[in-house]
Amino acid sequence: MRQSFVLFILGLVLAVSSCRTDFDTVASTGDLKFSKDTVYLDTVFKNIGSSTYQLKVYNRSNDDISIPTIQLKKGLNSKYRMTVDGSSGNNGKIFKDVTLLAKDSLYIFIATTADITDANPADFLYTDEIEFDSGVNLQKVALVTLIQDAVFLYPKQFADGTSETIPLDGKEIDGFYLDENDDVNGNELLFTNEKPYVIYGFASVPESKTVTFEAGARVHFHANSGLLVNKNSSLQINGTVSATDKLENEVIFEGDRLEPDFSDIPGQWKSIILADESTNHSINHLTLKNATVGLSIKNHDATTVQIKNTQIYNCSQYGIMAQNAQINGENLVIDYAGLASLSCVYGGNYTFTHCTFNNNWPGGTQFAVNVSNQLAEATPETHDLTKATFNNCIIYGSNANEFNLDKNTNAEFVYQLNNCLLKFSAATSNPDYQFATDSEHYTAIILNKDPKFYNISKSKFNIDNTSSAFAKGNQAYAIPLDIIGNTRTSPPDLGAYQSKDFPK
CATH class of the missing domain: 2.60.40.10 (Immunoglobulins)
Incomplete structure (x- = not known):
């Protein structure tokens, strides 16, 4: 009986299907x-x-x-x-x-x-x-x-199907040397604002040469691409203050995906690498975003890297990763990094003044600032941290603690924070974090007060007079102009921006 019923239903379905007119268009x-x-x-x-x-x-x-x-x-x-x-x-x-x-x-x-x-x-x-x-x-x-229209820079392709490579950290990687007398592009060591540049692979600055980026230059890096500045070579980024939100005079480094959906995606390209023994670097009015490591600085015992009026956003690992480097940073803003916005490891010598270090990367293990005198290895290798000074800075973010000191007692570890707003809410007996009583390392620290940034999601780290950073700086450390050229008052505000009123 059940078998007859099933056959009846199948027959009915076939009959109905044979009468369908769906495809009678x-x-x-x-x-x-x-x-x-x-x-x-x-x-x-x-x-x-x-x-x-x-x-x-x-x-x-x-x-x-x-x-x-x-x-x-x-x-x-x-x-x-x-x-x-x-x-x-x-x-x-x-x-x-x-x-x-x-x-x-x-x-x-x-x-x-x-x-x-x-x-x-x-x-x-x-x-x-x-x-x-x-x-x-x-x-x-x-x-x-x-x-x-754009200038395209990429490794040479050979007849056997291989392409040009360059050495980096003991390996051969896809890359090429910038040529100051290239047959097609002319001087590839001078990046102008006439056309944007698109780089495939790592563009390498030959030894003892200088690569210069003029105000308004736009450089787009393809996936897995970057810039390598070699031994005795120099990086000069000569951006200037812009009059509009178009950042017309800023030098901009970003990926080569121009669609709005890619405007804030981390890790689209590799890094700007200042190699060991590279020298005489000056970075002014640079906006860098969406890299893996924004600036990787390894200039051991070389000249001080000058970084001023610079913004670094949305890096999948670090905004700046410095290893035993020497850096003088003024009016920097770094935000949203998978590991740390600023990480200074394996010692070095650092001074940061009127900088805003923030990290709103989702998760609980990221820092806005990490300072260490060792390399995180099975047997840590150490090097003296001769100076790590932060003046009139903001160190903030979405985690409970955004400031990390990783000290190995086998090497020197010298640090000092003066007039800084700091996010560090966990109670600890660690002598390195006694912000109120350790006058040798901390002066006028503001703990766990909201700086009230204007709009973090749009990378707007401006503040107004309701901010806890308003007029809390020390005039002795003041940089006369803020990151966008506004005159600082006395006493100055903390961070890279002088306060202003915003539309309600």
């Missing part, structure tokens, strides 16, 4: 609806493919329809390409007789690879349209892309 009548009427494919560099963007097409009617044609207006000559519900059609340009069921939708995915010569010379826009149907039923969706 009617021609489209031009009533398609779209998720957007213009698809903006964000800025790309010439001949570098964009990300893929989505358009959704809806059939709101009660009829299954057939769209005779979906195509790019420029046809097979278009620099755009599409897939329509997974189909690539004719080279991703033309699709025929596309079925769209009643009350259903389909996805179109669009990407482009366009050259600057394809763009409108007046505005550098490359445009096209997706056309649905034709004649009286014609519907259109516009496509718009901004194309940027």
